[in-house]
Amino acid sequence: MQVEIASPITKGQFLEIRHQTERICESLRPEDTSIQPIDYVSPPKWHLAHTTWFFEQFVLTEHKENYKVFKADFAYYFNSYYNNIGERVIRADRGLMTRPSLNEVLDYRAYVNSHMAEFLEHVITKDLAHVIEIGLQHEQQHQELLIYDIKYIFGHQPSFPKLDYAINLKPASWEQEFIKIQEGVYNIGHQGDDFCWDNELGNHKVFLHDFEISNRMVTNSEYIEFIESGGYKDFNLWHADGWEFIQNNNIESPMYWHKVDGKWKYYTLQGFQIINADLPVSHVTLYEAFAYAQWKGMRLPTEFEWEIASRQLNFGQLWEWTNSAYLPYPNYTKAEGAIGEYNGKFMVNQMVLRGASIATAKNHSRPTYRNFFHPEMRWQFSGIRLAR
Numbered sequence: 001m002q003v004e005i006a007s008p009i010t011k012g013q014f015l016e017i018r019h020q021t022e023r024i025c026e027s028l029r030p031e032d033t034s035i036q037p038i039d040y041v042s043p044p045k046w047h048l049a050h051t052t053w054f055f056e057q058f059v060l061t062e063h064k065e066n067y068k069v070f071k072a073d074f075a076y077y078f079n080s081y082y083n084n085i086g087e088r089v090i091r092a093d094r095g096l097m098t099r100p101s102l103n104e105v106l107d108y109r110a111y112v113n114s115h116m117a118e119f120l121e122h123v124i125t126k127d128l129a130h131v132i133e134i135g136l137q138h139e140q141q142h143q144e145l146l147i148y149d150i151k152y153i154f155g156h157q158p159s160f161p162k163l164d165y166a167i168n169l170k171p172a173s174w175e176q177e178f179i180k181i182q183e184g185v186y187n188i189g190h191q192g193d194d195f196c197w198d199n200e201l202g203n204h205k206v207f208l209h210d211f212e213i214s215n216r217m218v219t220n221s222e223y224i225e226f227i228e229s230g231g232y233k234d235f236n237l238w239h240a241d242g243w244e245f246i247q248n249n250n251i252e253s254p255m256y257w258h259k260v261d262g263k264w265k266y267y268t269l270q271g272f273q274i275i276n277a278d279l280p281v282s283h284v285t286l287y288e289a290f291a292y293a294q295w296k297g298m299r300l301p302t303e304f305e306w307e308i309a310s311r312q313l314n315f316g317q318l319w320e321w322t323n324s325a326y327l328p329y330p331n332y333t334k335a336e337g338a339i340g341e342y343n344g345k346f347m348v349n350q351m352v353l354r355g356a357s358i359a360t361a362k363n364h365s366r367p368t369y370r371n372f373f374h375p376e377m378r379w380q381f382s383g384i385r386l387a388r
């Protein structure tokens with residue numbers, strides 16, 4: 001029998017996280033929220049609705065007595081990838097939905113928020129408290145995705161609009177040094193009772209050889225040197241897939257970079273600007289990170305090296321590409337049903353990034369967190385840390 005407890009998440013905490021999503025979108029115009037410029041960029045309106053659907057589907061519909069869904073079709077419109085839940089609009093077609101309108105989606109948010117707020121005042125099972133926690137962590141992951149997507153939407157139009165939401169990289173003011181880590185057997189994975197994703201569980205041992213890791217990220221000025229010295233023209237530096245990718249897509253610099261009258265400029269959420277040489281280089285693919293490391297005669301750290309070194313690293317500005325494939329840890333177990341689709345089914349053909357970015361919610365930053373993307377992705381806030 002399930003133990004019933006007072007919800008460990010208060011109504012106030014719940015609504016605070018939900019309102020944060022709306023704050024990110026506050027300076028958008030309705031037209032900005034419907035567009036899907038490329039298949040992997042979802043319309044902001046879709047994020048607003050999908051994060052709401054998550055609570056409606058997994059909490060209210062299944063557990064709140066006499067709950068009436070806001071609109072019966074919304075499960076079809078706003079399910080992302082849960083095959084256990086049913087059919088849905090395919091990902092690449094999210095931008096075709098000019099209806100429901102932004103106002104209807106905001107009404108949907110308010111409706112689900114009020115039902116959730118009421119629901120949180122009652123005792124719930126421990127398992128259900130965990131699902132609500134997942135819903136909030138999920139919402140915060142979408143807050144980060146929203147920022148990537150808004151940047152893509154704004155950064156690919158001639159007027160380069162600004163987002164009225166503070167998000168800034170800081171320069172590393174310290175000299176570059178390489179931190180030495182001794183060879184040995186180390187524990188990897190999450191321990192303790194605080195929240196983590198299933199992909200961090202399965203604490204296990206790995207053997208690491210001696211290695212060294214940089215105490216800071218690669219900067220824009222260092223990356224410009226790589227470009228200017230022909231880094232994008234030397235196939236010897238690249239993976240075969242990476243070389244093909246940059247050839248087919250005419251890539252000669254990170255995303256958002258443009259050379260104007262001989263000067264490198266880039267789009268930031270504060271507008272189109274001259275590149276700040278001291279900031280860490282961002283919006284690079286794994287292929288570019290790898291080629292840059294090759295050019296320096298170094299390499300990217302593995303995710304295990306990164307985790308062990310993390311206690312001594314200053315991280316959290318950009319997700320850091322590692323040279324590790326995204327795979328299950330030993331003893332990884334997938335949860336039953338739809339929630340099991342959250343991480344497990346993506347463990348093929350992707351690479352792990354560690355750390356966090358300036359767009360990441362604060363409580364998501366921990367040494368064991370495993371982010372993952374396909375190697376050619378670069379709209380996320382990704383950067384490069386060298387190892388040797």
Ligand SMILES: [Fe+2]
Binds near residue numbers: 050080142
């Ligand atoms: Fe989602």
